[in-house]
Amino acid sequence: MKIGIHPDYRPVVFRDPSAGFAFLTRSTMTSARTIEWEDGNVYLVVDVDVSSASHPFYTGRGRVVDTAGRVDRFNQRYGKR
Template sequence: MRRDIHPFYRTVVFHDTSVNEYFKVGSTIKTDREIKLDGQTFPYVTLDVSSASHPHYTGRQRSLDKEGSPARFQQRFGRFFGGEA
């Protein structure tokens, strides 16, 4: 294996600023920022969205009506494909 070609893997703190949630995850991301957490210093990265705030993971996602999209398509474009002039 060649030396000095692999990125440095370490524990990094990701901060979801929308819900003020912190995650410690192993990562190779490069950052110059640091944070002191639990008495230790870790590299620090801020996020706008994570699994703690994304609507899909939190159950707040709005689902579309299953019949709605095809019905809207037919309403808009049905006259072109329905044989009407």
């Protein structure tokens, strides 16, 4: 690898404020904000809109789509010509 062309790879906290969920991982993301983590160290924090704690697929609050009605409606419009 060439020296001096890659971004810094460091520990970063990703936080979902809507769900009150945060996790620590390594990333090249940067931020002007910091947070004191559970281990007492201070890390950069990046706020995200959706995480596994708030996404409907992972929480089980997803909507059931009426696919049978959509197929029937498609067949009425375009099918059996």
